[in-house]
Amino acid sequence: MTDIATSLNNAAASETPEGGIRWGLVLDHAILIAGSLFMLLPVFLAFMTSTHEAVTVHTEGVQYLPGDQLVANYSTVLFDGIGFTGAVNGTTMMMNSMILGFGFAIGKIIVAMMAAYAIVYFRFPLAELAFWAIFVTLLLPLEVRILPSYEIVRKMGLINSYTGLIVPLIASATATFFFRQFFKTVPDELVEAARIDGAGPMKFFIDILVPLSRTMIAAIFIIMFVYGWNQYLWPTLITTNEDYFTLVRGIKQIIQVWVGAQIPEYSQAMALAVLAMLPPVIVVVVFQSWFIRGLTESDK
Template identity: 75%
Template sequence: MNKLQISDHIILLLGVLFMVGPVVVAFMTSTHDAITIYKEGMQAGYGGHFYENYHKVLFEAGGFTKEVDGFVMLWNSMILGFGFAIGKIVISMLAAYAIVYFRFPFATFCFWIIFATLLLPLEVRILPSYEIVQSLGMVNTYSGLIVPLIASATGTFFFRQFFKSVPDELLEAARIDGAGPWKFFKDILVPMSQTMIAAIFIIMFVYGWNQYLWPTLITTDESMFTLVRGIKQILQVWVGAQIPAINEAMALAILAMLPPVIVVVVFQSWFVKGLVESDK
């Protein structure tokens, strides 16, 4: 190994330490008791309270109502993450399919209108979105958490570019075999889009899982809180001389990191293929 390779590896290792360091500190802090953290701050060593802290945040009811545990919030986050990702994929694929294969007037113009919504993030349209959800009675419901967010200009763009790269001969062959629009979409385009679906799924799952602002507005019932929302809730329970449960907040933060990491690791190879693969 020459000097250049050694320096490259040193830089990579420093990058890994820079990224992983805060996670390690958060995990180690989560194994200490609240008093130690309150007195000494964040900890870099193991504290010996791993089982106690993680069992408490997962299975012991807490919060203001003392009726909701971390497992309920984990389940809510799972529903939000999967519903968010699957909904965006379905809507994006159907929108891209219509734009590419249905020769209706102003199809390109409609696509650019959809793409322009990237300039309007959730924070910009959050008030009208909330008013609509509230008027429909969808507050404190899974549909209220998921449905208003599933339209995706990013997903529509990626699937549109993918569908445009599919050879026209496939469409002609499907027509000769008597396949209609739905059969062509279901039996040909969807199987061909598996790697792209996996790539979009990872992006959208992580984005949906980490949502904080929208669940904060839509959920006022603690039984509908997500993990990300619950972390803040733990730190808000600070009454009188009670010491803030930073150890529990850190434990919940570590638990909140695990599902996105697992999804990325499982679908990593598909993710890369979906973004760089050119051969169809």
């Protein structure tokens, strides 16, 4: 044991010459700092540009330092009418993004937990079939069946409605798969104990399984919120009325007006971009350990 410890120390020491600068470590940090800057710089420049006047950006190019138009640009984007008709503003779009993010995440978690519970904890004739019917949905992303999906939602009269926006997005089994994997790791003793105590399946689900899944629910919620907030193609098709625009969906429409103008309004466009990425970025950074756990465990 001591031998191993000594040789380990030797091995470590051989890489770190006494007193000298550890060049390997310096290189490691240099690479990590370069990587961090590469990730950070585009968003940093976008933010700096969003604090300047459009004319400044047009004549001088993308800005590296803060300007004095922060309040002016962001209040224009948030409160003034923008877009083709000028009927929608950033606040409305942010509300719609919130509705989509929360609605999608909550809806998906409820539907998925219920389905996973039925599949894992019950023996019934159609269980196998139900399992496969649900998990085949993992095979085909929305993008490849986009046209007929749109037609169905249109025939149901759900264009320009929150239901049409949210519910079809729930039709993929990612969260169900995740909860199924998690429920399978829950010890069997809990079910037996619940049975001995005379608790039925409903009581077991609500009083034991749901509280037990708290961290998993949180992790899935973060992933699904970001996923919902960031949806683009589906909202682009389903919402033609600007009142239902989300920030991410609105971006292109508004860019066409701004960037296509005689003097491209990059500053306000970037203010809108910053608003569109701020909430999901905050959620991911603040809850990163939950989120990373949820993400890396969902694929097992």
